[in-house]
Amino acid sequence: MSPAAAAGSAGRGRGRRAVVGGAIAVVLLGAAVAGCSAGSAPDGTAAAPVTTKAPVTEAPTVLPVVGNPTNLTVEPAVGAGAGLPPTALTVKDLVVGQGTQAGLDSTVTVNYIGTLWNTGEKFDASWDQSQPATFPLGQVIAGFAQGIGGSLKDGVEGMRVGGRRLIVIPPALGYGPQGGNGPIKVDDTIVFVVDLLNLEAAGAAGATASPDPAASS
Structure with a gap:
């Protein structure tokens, strides 16, 4: 293989590796964002827990004994x-x-x-x-x-x-x-x-x- 061909082949290899590396970076970034929204605030601090109030139930009517x-x-x-x-x-x-x-x-x-x-x-x-x-x-x-x-x-x-x-x-x-x-x-x-x-x-x-x-x- 000529040096030019070898150089072209090497360039194409580096291009493919760059594309693959970019895809991995996007995946990792998405995972990081998901992790942040699920358990932490944008600044990295822990998000406040979500609380739900129990429904209020009234005591049943009981006639006098x-x-x-x-x-x-x-x-x-x-x-x-x-x-x-x-x-x-x-x-x-x-x-x-x-x-x-x-x-x-x-x-x-x-x-x-x-x-x-x-x-x-x-x-x-x-x-x-x-x-x-x-x-x-x-x-x-x-x-x-x-x-x-x-x-x-x-x-x-x-x-x-x-x-x-x-x-x-x-x-x-x-x-x-x-x-x-x-x-x-x-x-x-x-x-x-x-x-x-x-x-x-x-x-x-x-x-x-x-x-x-x-x-x-």
Whole structure:
């Protein structure tokens, strides 16, 4: 091979090596950039870790626990509710009565205890008077009347004589933004346990007493 040919061959070899070397440099540079974006800032310092907030879950609603739930001769003990209180009228029959069913126009004779959802504090009870209370349901707050006499909107049936019912009343059906007597504050959810002892037909005379949840209007 002539020196010129050899020189040309050598030049072509160097050209190929330069191209290959350039390709390797590009690959290495790309890897370096990728490594920088994945784990470090452009100046080479460690990138701040990415944090995600866990979703906030609200505690489930738990109705108050009732002590002495089925003995209608003993005042029940009512605990506090847990979690967010219900926003609709909510009832739970502790004893299902077998007698006449109450309606919103009934005059009823009941034993009852009223407490606060948040604390379980008692604010009123017929048990403290040593005798049941008798009153027309039309003269008490809406939630108390509907908890006893029934509410189609909330899917609540009227109580039957001989029954004991837990009734949870949201502020909209209770004392609302004005609050109530004693410890009942603005927009408090209130709880009653009611024993329906007797009832009279609509318009019958004989209403002798009204509990604390009487309507103020």
